[in-house]
Amino acid sequence: MTATTRRMAPVDEQMTVLMAGTEFGDPGTRQTMERELRARLEEDRPLRVYCGFDPTKVDLHLGHTVPMRKLRQFQEFGHEVTFLVGSFTALIGDPTGKDKTRPMLTPEEIAENAQTYTDQAFHILDRESTRIMFNGDWLSKLTFADVIRLTANYTVAQFLRRENFQKRYDGGDPIHVSEFLYAMMQAYDAMHMDTDVQIGGTDQTFNLLAGRQLQEANGKRPQVCITTPILVGTDGHEKMSKSLGNYIGITEPPNDMFGKAMSIPDESIVEYFTLVTYLRPDEIEGIRVALEDGSLRPIDAKKRLARTITAIFHGEAAGDAALEYFESTFQRRETPDEMPEFALDAPVPLVDLAVDAGLAGSKGEVRRLVQGGGVQVNGEKVDDPATQVGPGDELRVGRHRFLRLVQK
Numbered sequence: 001m002t003a004t005t006r007r008m009a010p011v012d013e014q015m016t017v018l019m020a021g022t023e024f025g026d027p028g029t030r031q032t033m034e035r036e037l038r039a040r041l042e043e044d045r046p047l048r049v050y051c052g053f054d055p056t057k058v059d060l061h062l063g064h065t066v067p068m069r070k071l072r073q074f075q076e077f078g079h080e081v082t083f084l085v086g087s088f089t090a091l092i093g094d095p096t097g098k099d100k101t102r103p104m105l106t107p108e109e110i111a112e113n114a115q116t117y118t119d120q121a122f123h124i125l126d127r128e129s130t131r132i133m134f135n136g137d138w139l140s141k142l143t144f145a146d147v148i149r150l151t152a153n154y155t156v157a158q159f160l161r162r163e164n165f166q167k168r169y170d171g172g173d174p175i176h177v178s179e180f181l182y183a184m185m186q187a188y189d190a191m192h193m194d195t196d197v198q199i200g201g202t203d204q205t206f207n208l209l210a211g212r213q214l215q216e217a218n219g220k221r222p223q224v225c226i227t228t229p230i231l232v233g234t235d236g237h238e239k240m241s242k243s244l245g246n247y248i249g250i251t252e253p254p255n256d257m258f259g260k261a262m263s264i265p266d267e268s269i270v271e272y273f274t275l276v277t278y279l280r281p282d283e284i285e286g287i288r289v290a291l292e293d294g295s296l297r298p299i300d301a302k303k304r305l306a307r308t309i310t311a312i313f314h315g316e317a318a319g320d321a322a323l324e325y326f327e328s329t330f331q332r333r334e335t336p337d338e339m340p341e342f343a344l345d346a347p348v349p350l351v352d353l354a355v356d357a358g359l360a361g362s363k364g365e366v367r368r369l370v371q372g373g374g375v376q377v378n379g380e381k382v383d384d385p386a387t388q389v390g391p392g393d394e395l396r397v398g399r400h401r402f403l404r405l406v407q408k
Helices: 011-019 027-041 062-076 106-119 146-151 156-160 163-170 177-192 202-217 254-262 266-276 282-293 298-314 316-331 348-358 363-371
Strands: 048-053 080-086 128-134 197-201 224-228 342-343 373-377 396-399 403-408
Touching: 011 062, 027 224, 048 062, 048 177, 062 197, 062 224, 062 254, 062 266, 080 106, 106 266, 128 156, 128 396, 156 163, 163 342, 177 202, 197 202, 224 342, 254 282, 254 298, 254 316, 266 282, 266 298, 282 298, 342 348, 348 363, 348 373, 348 396, 363 373
Parallel strands: 048 080, 048 197, 080 128, 197 224, 342 403
Antiparallel strands: 373 396, 396 403
16 A cells, blocks of 8 residues: 555544644644644645754754654654755854854855764654755755745845844844845745645744745645744753753763763653653653652653663663663662661651651751752752652762661
């Protein structure tokens, strides 16, 4: 049975997976995109889906893989996925999120980076069913008259409403006309490929919507825009970035990748599972619920997360080895095999347990020890004396006080 005649997965199943981990600027936009995506899925045909990547860097981090993961989900449902290399748009550089003009790359730099990008992308995408295209193949052929007709679809006011352009305009910083053209070229990509769905980060919303506008102006059905959140870094606050040092590179050695994943804050666990792993929404919801009700400890959730991420990029065996390395090197470092045990039947606040078990003379002492970084639970420093601890946890207070909690 051919790809055009086979039945696709049930629409509700596809919608659950494809809309998971998406983020839109307002409820109205989400409702519009959900409605239009459902209508296309109900046509029971492979959709034409793409995401564009300007090869402006050589090494990718997990943040770059978020839209790739969404592409892979479409791919697994049998849709036609295109990895579009911005071989022409990279000559200008995307002004999104920039407070100044991005330096232009040479064609040679772009070609070299593009090869690295695609090689790394196939850690996520299925190489055999991914179509690689280069927008220079059509954008470079536009005449000056073509460009004039393209610009007639937009107004200067539209662009100045963009936050980054508005900020630069108000500050008297230069905005080059070529930067206005970037969104128009991306819009032309969508029209040229007759796209059903375009994927991008939330910082790409303006450019994706520009594609809808151009398609409509040329009598085409406007594409569905699927936007994904910007992944927070390992610090739990700022966007993942190499310049900030809060990144996990996808070519890093397995043990380094695992260790960095273990450093993310507890409140980011579910977000990471959602945006960078292959777990389905129902599995992730189970993890979220278990974390909330205390039946799953954050350290155990993070170990599963770190192992999953490492396995994605290095294989299952490497994921297992990195887990063992972490447990033996960090969790069990200088921890005696035999230690005193304290029985309890339910999780309790650390500050109470430490006093009850004789690890500290008062709650004030516990708080001072925590503030000074002198308390560890399962090998990780604790920064909140109210942290819940329970059976199965191992505590270290100072250098030489250890306690293993067991079920009463």
